[in-house]
Amino acid sequence: MLSLIIRRSRSRFIIHGIKISCNSLSAVDSSSSVLVSRRTFSSTPALSYFGFNYGKISNLNQRFGNYAYSGSSFASSTRSLSSEAVAVAATCDGLTVERIIANQWPILDENEGDWKSHAAAIAQSIQVIKRRLQWKKLLVRLKVLSAELNKSDLWDDPTHAGKISREHGSLTGKMKGVMTFERELLEHIDMLKLAKEENDSELESETLKALIDMRRVSKEKELEALLSADNDPCSCYIEVQAGAGGTESNDWAAMVMEMYKTWAQRRKFSVTVVDEAPGEIAGIKRATIKVNGEYAYGYAKAEVGVHRLVRISPFDSGKRRHTSFAAVAVIPILGDGSTRVEINDSDLRIERFRSGGAGGQHANTTDSAVRIVHIPTGITATCQNERSQHSNKASAMAVLQSRLDQLEMARQTAMNAQHTQSLTEISWGNQIRTYVLHPYRMVKDLRTNYEVSDPDSVLEGDLDGFILSFLSSSLDKDDPEH
Amino acid sequence: MIRIFPSLRLTSLLSAAKPLCSSSPAKKPPQYTSLTESKSSRPTKSLSITPKTPLYLRTPSHATSLSEVWKWHDWAKDLASSVEESSKNSEDTLDSVILHRELKWLIEDSIVDDPLVILHRSEIADNGEKNVKLRASLEELYDLWRQRIEKRRPFQYVVGCEHWRDLVLCVEEGVLIPRPETELIVDMVEELVTRDEWFKKDIWADLGTGSGAIAIGIAKVLGSRGRVIATDLSPVAIAVAGHNVQRYSLEGMIEVREGSWFEPLKDLEGKLVGLVSNPPYIPSDDIPGLQAEVGRHEPKLALDGGIDGTDSLFHLCHGASRMLQPGGFFVFETNGEKQSKMIVDYMMTSDLKDCFSDLKIVSDFAGINRFVTGFRL
Numbered sequence: 001m002l003s004l005i006i007r008r009s010r011s012r013f014i015i016h017g018i019k020i021s022c023n024s025l026s027a028v029d030s031s032s033s034v035l036v037s038r039r040t041f042s043s044t045p046a047l048s049y050f051g052f053n054y055g056k057i058s059n060l061n062q063r064f065g066n067y068a069y070s071g072s073s074f075a076s077s078t079r080s081l082s083s084e085a086v087a088v089a090a091t092c093d094g095l096t097v098e099r100i101i102a103n104q105w106p107i108l109d110e111n112e113g114d115w116k117s118h119a120a121a122i123a124q125s126i127q128v129i130k131r132r133l134q135w136k137k138l139l140v141r142l143k144v145l146s147a148e149l150n151k152s153d154l155w156d157d158p159t160h161a162g163k164i165s166r167e168h169g170s171l172t173g174k175m176k177g178v179m180t181f182e183r184e185l186l187e188h189i190d191m192l193k194l195a196k197e198e199n200d201s202e203l204e205s206e207t208l209k210a211l212i213d214m215r216r217v218s219k220e221k222e223l224e225a226l227l228s229a230d231n232d233p234c235s236c237y238i239e240v241q242a243g244a245g246g247t248e249s250n251d252w253a254a255m256v257m258e259m260y261k262t263w264a265q266r267r268k269f270s271v272t273v274v275d276e277a278p279g280e281i282a283g284i285k286r287a288t289i290k291v292n293g294e295y296a297y298g299y300a301k302a303e304v305g306v307h308r309l310v311r312i313s314p315f316d317s318g319k320r321r322h323t324s325f326a327a328v329a330v331i332p333i334l335g336d337g338s339t340r341v342e343i344n345d346s347d348l349r350i351e352r353f354r355s356g357g358a359g360g361q362h363a364n365t366t367d368s369a370v371r372i373v374h375i376p377t378g379i380t381a382t383c384q385n386e387r388s389q390h391s392n393k394a395s396a397m398a399v400l401q402s403r404l405d406q407l408e409m410a411r412q413t414a415m416n417a418q419h420t421q422s423l424t425e426i427s428w429g430n431q432i433r434t435y436v437l438h439p440y441r442m443v444k445d446l447r448t449n450y451e452v453s454d455p456d457s458v459l460e461g462d463l464d465g466f467i468l469s470f471l472s473s474s475l476d477k478d479d480p481e482h
Numbered sequence: 483m484i485r486i487f488p489s490l491r492l493t494s495l496l497s498a499a500k501p502l503c504s505s506s507p508a509k510k511p512p513q514y515t516s517l518t519e520s521k522s523s524r525p526t527k528s529l530s531i532t533p534k535t536p537l538y539l540r541t542p543s544h545a546t547s548l549s550e551v552w553k554w555h556d557w558a559k560d561l562a563s564s565v566e567e568s569s570k571n572s573e574d575t576l577d578s579v580i581l582h583r584e585l586k587w588l589i590e591d592s593i594v595d596d597p598l599v600i601l602h603r604s605e606i607a608d609n610g611e612k613n614v615k616l617r618a619s620l621e622e623l624y625d626l627w628r629q630r631i632e633k634r635r636p637f638q639y640v641v642g643c644e645h646w647r648d649l650v651l652c653v654e655e656g657v658l659i660p661r662p663e664t665e666l667i668v669d670m671v672e673e674l675v676t677r678d679e680w681f682k683k684d685i686w687a688d689l690g691t692g693s694g695a696i697a698i699g700i701a702k703v704l705g706s707r708g709r710v711i712a713t714d715l716s717p718v719a720i721a722v723a724g725h726n727v728q729r730y731s732l733e734g735m736i737e738v739r740e741g742s743w744f745e746p747l748k749d750l751e752g753k754l755v756g757l758v759s760n761p762p763y764i765p766s767d768d769i770p771g772l773q774a775e776v777g778r779h780e781p782k783l784a785l786d787g788g789i790d791g792t793d794s795l796f797h798l799c800h801g802a803s804r805m806l807q808p809g810g811f812f813v814f815e816t817n818g819e820k821q822s823k824m825i826v827d828y829m830m831t832s833d834l835k836d837c838f839s840d841l842k843i844v845s846d847f848a849g850i851n852r853f854v855t856g857f858r859l
Contacts, residue, residue, distance in 0.1 A: 265598075278579055352662075352848035358818060359848050360663050361764055361785050364636050364775040366587075367580050368662040370847055387587060387645030389662035389847070 095189060097123045097182055110212060115192050118211040122185050125218035126178065132225035132475045133174055142171050174228065181221065185214060226471045231409075232298030234332040237274065237402060238264075241286045243306075243325030248313045250279030253326040255459055256307055257287050260300070260328075262461030269293035274395055275382045282315070288399060290333075297332040302467040302474075304330050305432030312438045321438060325431075331402045341404040349373040350393065353382055372396045379403050433466070435459070448473045531721035534654045536642030538591040542615040548599060549611070554620055555600050558585050558627045565631060574773050576631065584637045588627070591641045592617045634774035644693070651693045651726050656718035658784035660695035663846040664760050667813050668699035670844065670855065671756065674811060675703060681811060684755035685709045689743050689798065692716075692784060694723030694736070696758055701735045710736045713746050716783055743794070744801045754805045760815040761794035763787040791817050795825055803837040806858035813844075813855040822851045829856070 100123035105116040107124070145168040148154065154161045188211050195203035227233070238260050242253035264271045275288040291300060306327050313322040334340055352359075353369035369384030370393050381403060383395035433445045435455050443458045443466075444451040450469040452458055458466070562581035589597045594615040618626070629635040638644040638659045644651050646660045647668060653659050675681045682704050688697040691712035701710045712727075714720050720740045727736045739746035747754075764785045769777065776785065787793055795814060802812045816822040822843045829838055838856040846852040 350847050352846070356848075359846065359850055360661060360815065360817065360852060361658070361760075361762070362768070362776065363661070363773060364638075364659060364780065365580065366584055366637050367577075385583065388647055388649075388665070390647040390665050391645070 095186065097126050097185065101127065110215060115189070115208055115211055118208070118215050119185065119189055121215050122211070122218050125215075125222050126182055126185070128222050128472075129178055129181075129218075129225040132222070132472065133178065133228055134475070135178075138171055138175060142168070142175060145171065177221075181214075181218070185211075188214065223468070226468065226475065227295050227298035229298065231332040231334065232301075233295055234297040234335060235269075235290070235292045236297035236300050236333055237288055237290055237331040237399060238300055238303070239286070239288045239329040239331070240284070241327045241329075242279070242284065243327065245322070245324045247279060247281045247283065247315045248322050249324035249326065250281075250283030250285055251315065252283070252307075252309045252324040253285070253287070254279075254283035255309070256326045256328065257284060257289065259459050259461055259463065260291075260303070261289065263463045264289075264291045264293075264296070264461075266461050267293065267296075267299070269296050273385050274399060275384060290395075297330065299464075299467050299471075300330045301332075302470040303328050303432075303463070305430045308431055308434045310434065310436045310438065331399075331406050333398070333402050334405050340401060341408050343374065343401065343404065347375050349375055353384055368392055370396055372400050374400055374404060377404065377407065379407070445470060531717055533652055533722045533725040534642055536591075536650075536652050537588075537617055538641065538643060538650075540617040542594040542617050544616040544619045545613045546616050546620050547611065548614055550620055551593075551600055551614060551616070554623055555585075555589070557624070558588075561627065561631055576634075581631070584630070585627070587637075588623075588641060591643075592623060634778060636775040636779055639779060644695075646695050647699055649695070649698060649726075649730070651695055651698070652722055652729070653693050654718070654722060655779060656716060656781050657722045658692040658719075658780055660693055661760075663848075663852055664696065664815060665699070666844070666846060666853065667696055667758055667760070667815065668703060670813055670853070671700050671758065671811075672703040674756075680809070681755055682707055684807070685711060685750060685753060686756040686758070687747060687750070687754050687805070688712045689757070689759040689801075690714055690761050690784065690794070691723050691738070692719050692760075694726040694738065696760065697723070697736050697738075698726060698730055698732060700756075700758065701732050702730075704735070706735075708735050711739060711747065711750070712736055713739045713741055713743065715740070715742045716781065718781075719784075743797060744805060747805060751804055752807055755807060755810050757798075757802050757806055757810065757812040758814070759794075759798055761787065761798060763791045763795060763815070763817040763821060765789060765791040765817070787817070790824070791821060792824060795821070796828060799825065799829055799834055802858065803834050808858055810858040811855070812858070813853055815853055816851075818850045818852060822854050825854045829854075 100119050103116075103120070105120040107113065107121045108117040110118075113121070145164055148164050149168055154164070188207050192204060192207040192211070195201075195207055238257075240253050240257045240260070242249045261271050270292040272290045272292075273287065274290050275286070277285040277287065279285050306325050309324050309326075310321065312319055316322060349372070351371045351373070353371050354367055357363055366387070367384065368386075368389035369382060370389060371380055371382045372393070373380045379400065381396040381399035383392040383399065386392040386395055432447055433443065435443045435458070437455055441455050442451055442453050443455050445466050448466075448469045450466055452462075452465065559582065562585055563578050565576040565581065566578055586597070586601065589600050593600065594617070599614060616623070626640050630637060630640050636659055638653050639655055642652060642654060644653050644659050646662075647665050651660065671681075671686075686697075686700055686704070686709065688694075688700065688710060689712075691697050691714050694712055697710045697712035701708050704710070712723055714723060717740065720738055724738045727733060727738060762783065762785050764772070764787055766786055766789055768791075769782065769786055771777075772785070787795065795816060798812075798814055802810075806812060814825065816825060826841050826843060828834070829841055837859055839859050841854065841856040843851045844853040844855055
């Protein structure tokens with residue numbers, strides 16, 4: 001452990017010639033110690049601080065247990081310096097992330113906070129990250145995977161072996177990332193206290209700056225941890241389907257689709273319309289867009305469900321208030337590494353989308369849309385926005401492939417059903433959000449109670465508040481200890 | 483034998499009266515290269531035709547303020563939306579949904595910047611002062627869109643290209659715009675040559691190639707050893723097909739020959755391994771009632787198949803028996819149900835009855851019996 005400290009510390013540390021002794025402390029199971037008050041999402045759109053507010057600390061008795069995974073007893077290090085400055089650090093047990101939180105140091109603004117404030121903020125982030133990664137489950141899983149990897153007959157089945165070692169690699173990476181971050185925090189604190197003792201103001205301000213940097217990075221890491229599920233990094237399709245109610249609801253479906261298009265563009269995802277069935281008078285009956293970019297699926301999956309609009313319909317001459325619905329489905333486009341459903345050509349029926357007339361040389365049209373039907377499942381896909389039939393067919397095939405992949409995933413992991421529903425399966429009862437334009441103005445998410453009083457900004461694509469609050473709350477829900 | 487109306491020939495020649503390309507030798511159509519270097523007679527007149535450059539390949543030399551482009555876009559959208567009301571009592575109408583999509587493509591083809599600056603103006607905090615670079619002047623864009631809607635000029639002629647399979651083919655008046663159905667001919671050939679490498683070894687022919695679509699599609703699925711000869715009677719088609727072949731750098735695989743059906747292939751009797759064609763097959767009586775885009779703008783030479791529409795098809799059947807080597811494959815596009823059956827019946831009963839095997843009728847994606855295929859015995 002000593003070597004660890006010296007290696008990771010600046011040379012200054014050694015020059016100071018302080019005698020260092022260490023205690024090996026386990027990191028603390030953090031997921032049990034914080035209660036998140038979920039109602040505290042602020043309605044400000046500021047992304048980087050999306051409203052986590054740690055109210056109560058429920059577990060003041062820190063547990064200094066051993067870690068669940070074997071062999072890597074994580075060590076935090078403290079010095080056995082007689083230091084009256086900080087009582088907690090004075091002990092050989094040292095300061096841990098958990099203790100920092102237990103200390104309930106006030107978290108002040110980045111600019112005015114002292115080191116404790118920074119440390120507390122970072123420690124909180126670490127706990128958030130661990131919860132989002134489902135830390136305990138992750139460690140158990142890692143143990144299982146390691147055991148699996150050690151089996152001598154593992155490579156008899158290379159596909160399985162590849163899958164196991166990929167997952168092991170990915171989880172190890174996540175685990176190490178958090179551990180390193182945690183260690184860095186504690187080392188900075190060590191360093192800072194040292195600097196204070198030595199009256200080394202240069203070192204002190206340097207370390208303080210390092211803490212502030214960490215505090216900023218920790219917010220990004222929180223966000224990353226929200227999107228740590230398997231398919232989160234994928235691109236995706238977003239589908240919107242109008243509910244019953246004719247033109248008003250078709251218009252609503254078009255508004256919802258527009259909301260996603262602008263949201264995606266703001267996030268620098270590229271958007272292409274794959275399929276669009278326009279309403280008779282206005283709006284759309286149904287549409288599919290392809291959203292290309294890293295983590296498009298991870299974010300967009302939070303939007304799955306039924307969206308409800310209340311307003312005075314511009315299509316009603318009687319100026320009455322209408323309620324309409326639009327269903328949203330999100331389908332990940334799996335990467336090359338994933339196992340995809342194999343489609344037999346003989347299971348497909350390909351049809352010209354708008355047939356009729358003699359066709360061939362008789363007809364000149366730029367419309368070459370096709371519909372592909374997967375006969376065994378009845379799943380269909382259509383594309384009409386490409387300029388050749390060949391490309392329309394290829395795009396429709398890609399949609400069909402993703403739908404079948406999703407069906408298969410849903411079958412395999414019924415647990416995560418809320419993320420893997422396809423449009424046909426969404427029950428119209430599964431309402432997730434209400435948009436009220438009259439008699440008052442508000443958008444409210446029924447799952448998280450997150451609400452915004454400016455519907456226009458939401459309809460213009462300012463959705464991140466809703467998405468992030470849902471993602472974090474759903475991860476809380478998944479955690480058995482919350 | 484297909485009937486050639488002298489007047490039609492004249493028209494296509496007139497429309498082809500463009501500056502000689504000798505002034506820009508780099509653009510000379512490459513149709514007379516490679517393969518069998520000299521044999522067939524090659525009329526020199528088509529050398530005088532320079533194919534038009536499609537919009538999307540033109541130099542973006544027209545800087546225009548964004549607000550002016552938005553104004554044009556609004557106007558064009560309104561015009562597209564108004565077509566249905568204005569033509570309600572006719573059967574042959576424009577569809578505003580399709581027109582809006584075409585407008586989007588027209589913008590994609592004419593602007594260098596991201597087309598979203600035009601299509602999604604509401605999200606742009608710009609006041610429109612900024613200049614964008616266009617490949618056509620704004621006046622021309624007004625004119626092109628008016629031609630599309632008022633003159634019913636096919637969209638593909640408006641932008642000078644047709645997206646077909648994974649290709650972008652130059653097209654212009656005088657050349658039939660390849661149809662989506664015809665893509666399936668290439669699919670069938672692809673399936674065949676994937677199944678049986680033998681079909682990659684020898685020469686294929688695409689008769690009445692028009693823009694060169696099928697020939698290029700087949701050359702690409704044949705791979706590097708492929709050889710395709712594309713023929714057409716129309717000098718414009720010859721020039722355009724040659725240009726398209728050159729754009730895909732397939733001069734080494736495709737030879738374009740001018741002449742009627744098998745005439746330019748006299749040196750290849752009994753040697754072809756595959757024969758494909760989308761010949762004119764519309765019965766003459768149907769020509770006056772064609773959709774405006776087709777009837778008013780596309781070359782009748784490529785559409786009119788005689789009284790039954792089968793003149794060229796019957797001619798092709800006989801040619802196939804003469805030109806294909808044993809085991810060789812053919813696929814012809816037809817007018818549909820009645821005609822495809824006529825062709826198959828003809829091949830099974832006439833003096834051709836012992837020439838072919840595995841005669842099949844294949845339908846297109848609309849379920850119409852569009853193609854006749856078979857093998858030379």
